[in-house]
Amino acid sequence: MSTLSERILGGMAGAFVDREVDRAYAHDGTGVLTLEAWHAMGTNKIAFPERVYILFDHIAPPNNSTTAALQAELRKFAHSMDLHFCDVGGGICHQVMGERYALPGEIIVGADSHTCTLGAFGAFATGVGATDMAAIWVSGSSWFRVPETIGIHLNGNLNTPAEAKDLALTYVGLLGMDGATYQALEFVGDGVADLSMDSRQTVSNLAVETGAKTGLFYADHVTLRYLAESGLKPAVQEPEECRYRREIDIDLENIEPVVAVPPRVDTVKPASDLYGLPLDQVFIGTCTNGRYDDLRRLAEILRGKKVRVRTVVAPASRDVLLRAVGTGVIADIVQAGCVLLPPGCGPCLGAHMGVIGEGEVCLSTANRNFKNRMGVGGEIYLCSVATAAASALAGELAGLEE
Amino acid sequence: MHIEGKAVCLGEDIDTDMIIAGRYLRTKDRNLWATHVFEDLDPGLARSLEGAVIMAGKNFGCGSSREQAPVALKEAGVQAVIAPTFARIFFRNSINVGLPVVEAACECVDGEDVTVDPDGGKVHIGDRSYPIHPLSPRMLEILRAGGLVAYWRDHK
Numbered sequence: 360m361s362t363l364s365e366r367i368l369g370g371m372a373g374a375f376v377d378r379e380v381d382r383a384y385a386h387d388g389t390g391v392l393t394l395e396a397w398h399a400m401g402t403n404k405i406a407f408p409e410r411v412y413i414l415f416d417h418i419a420p421p422n423n424s425t426t427a428a429l430q431a432e433l434r435k436f437a438h439s440m441d442l443h444f445c446d447v448g449g450g451i452c453h454q455v456m457g458e459r460y461a462l463p464g465e466i467i468v469g470a471d472s473h474t475c476t477l478g479a480f481g482a483f484a485t486g487v488g489a490t491d492m493a494a495i496w497v498s499g500s501s502w503f504r505v506p507e508t509i510g511i512h513l514n515g516n517l518n519t520p521a522e523a524k525d526l527a528l529t530y531v532g533l534l535g536m537d538g539a540t541y542q543a544l545e546f547v548g549d550g551v552a553d554l555s556m557d558s559r560q561t562v563s564n565l566a567v568e569t570g571a572k573t574g575l576f577y578a579d580h581v582t583l584r585y586l587a588e589s590g591l592k593p594a595v596q597e598p599e600e601c602r603y604r605r606e607i608d609i610d611l612e613n614i615e616p617v618v619a620v621p622p623r624v625d626t627v628k629p630a631s632d633l634y635g636l637p638l639d640q641v642f643i644g645t646c647t648n649g650r651y652d653d654l655r656r657l658a659e660i661l662r663g664k665k666v667r668v669r670t671v672v673a674p675a676s677r678d679v680l681l682r683a684v685g686t687g688v689i690a691d692i693v694q695a696g697c698v699l700l701p702p703g704c705g706p707c708l709g710a711h712m713g714v715i716g717e718g719e720v721c722l723s724t725a726n727r728n729f730k731n732r733m734g735v736g737g738e739i740y741l742c743s744v745a746t747a748a749a750s751a752l753a754g755e756l757a758g759l760e761e
Numbered sequence: 762m763h764i765e766g767k768a769v770c771l772g773e774d775i776d777t778d779m780i781i782a783g784r785y786l787r788t789k790d791r792n793l794w795a796t797h798v799f800e801d802l803d804p805g806l807a808r809s810l811e812g813a814v815i816m817a818g819k820n821f822g823c824g825s826s827r828e829q830a831p832v833a834l835k836e837a838g839v840q841a842v843i844a845p846t847f848a849r850i851f852f853r854n855s856i857n858v859g860l861p862v863v864e865a866a867c868e869c870v871d872g873e874d875v876t877v878d879p880d881g882g883k884v885h886i887g888d889r890s891y892p893i894h895p896l897s898p899r900m901l902e903i904l905r906a907g908g909l910v911a912y913w914r915d916h917k
Contacts, residue, residue, distance in 0.1 A: 429787060729778040730778070734914060
């Protein structure tokens with residue numbers, strides 16, 4: 360009787376195991392250091408090129424000639440070694456891996472902390488550093504400590520305007536920034552069935568903000584329907600009786616719109632406590648909230664109205680962008696006065712395209728509000744798409760209720 | 762493996778953006794990272810890390826997977842980081858780049874002499890000693906080799 364992590368890694372919690380990985384990906388930020396470490400290992404070998412992915416998303420397209428040169432080196436390498444390669448404009452690495460490749464039961468490593476997003480597919484997906492990734496390129500495998508698991512039981516259904524992001528911030532607030540360090544989260548219970556794959560990825564995405572290795576959902580009919588669109592037909596994963604280190608119950612009916620107050624992701628307050636907070640920028644996007652469901656929701660709220668504060672929107676991937684173009688969602692967003700960015704991470708990490716200035720406040724749908732992250736002296740409040748959209752229209756932090 | 766240095770005490774939940782800000786990542790210049798380490802926490806700190814042992818609060822290194830964080834600390838002259846708990850990617854990255862990280866709950870003030878032996882089981886500060894949570898045998902091997910690159914070369 361195992362947790363999903365134990366089942367996938369093939370060992371009991373606490374055990375150290377060596378495992379081949381099914382997919383290993385890096386982006387333009389971490390890929391550069393990975394390549395450097397790989398060269399330093401004195402090798403010219405990649406064990407399984409067909410399992411290795413390089414995706415450009417962090418500064419995409421490049422913001423200066425240094426970045427462009429670093430990306431050129433990595434691009435050339437990816438082509439020369441016959442790796443999967445996704446150039447600028449393709450989208451955020453986690454999103455693209457979820458759209459095309461990730462499968463239930465796989466072991467997936469990414470050189471980015473938000474690799475835990477793919478736990479939404481029932482994969483053991485976790486972030487590693489660049490040198491670990493280089494060793495994985497060489498050997499095709501890595502060591503893992505099978506984590507203990509915190510079971511998060513979701514009951515009932517979310518009530519509008521609460522969204523998956525509000526659920527995610529709520530559990531981060533409950534667990535705290537280190538409440539799941541060295542452990543995995545599993546989301547189970549009757550409330551899971553009504554969460555779309557887009558919503559589940561939002562929920563899994565924030566697992567690392569509690570210190571967790573990954574945040575898992577068991578693959579069910581929702582997962583299978585999503586994967587069937589790509590012609591993939593994996594089996595359902597049935598939960599077993601298992602031993603959780605800790606269990607938490609969350610009634611989805613009780614989830615309300617919340618905001619994470621800087622500089623901590625776990626300082627979570629009802630959004631209504633902060634109504635009227637002046638804003639300088641609203642940002643909708645990222646691996647947390649840049650998917651189609653998110654853009655559609657944004658468009659529904661903005662349609663026929665105008666934003667009163669600068670609002671930047673970054674679709675998570677080209678597929679998301681194309682779909683949103685096709686359904687008129689993008690037209691609604693642009694007509695409302697938003698600035699549309701190319702698919703990618705956008706200004707989340709403060710590198711380009713929406714960096715904030717000294718004393719400015721950004722309301723963001725991203726996953727981190729650390730001090731200075733989006734610009735020196737700026738502050739980041741984290742929220743759902745609905746709260747971001749309502750606030751963009753109000754020009755200050757606001758909710759949808761009125 | 763015997764490590765010693767002067768204590769530099771820091772708070773809890775120091776994230777990787779605090780250790781090295783995102784605006785300094787797009788380079789391979791390790792010296793640049795060392796120069797700007799902890800800039801957003803305390804701009805003067807980078808210059809006082811040569812020979813230091815960082816004594817941090819819980820959850821040190823939370824946030825991103827950026828390996829520039831432990832590299833910056835190592836390049837700045839940090840001998841080891843000691844904290845009650847670490848964020849796991851930072852912890853693993855540190856071992857991989859040859860920066861000793863030790864899980865121990867210690868009481869300490871700036872400037873105290875700290876010695877630690879990651880295989881040995883104790884942190885010594887003045888006449889006080891604190892137990893450490895041992896590294897796994899694999900992590901110790903990697904650390905003894907000087908990091909995962911050297912470990913991999915040795916095992917080729």
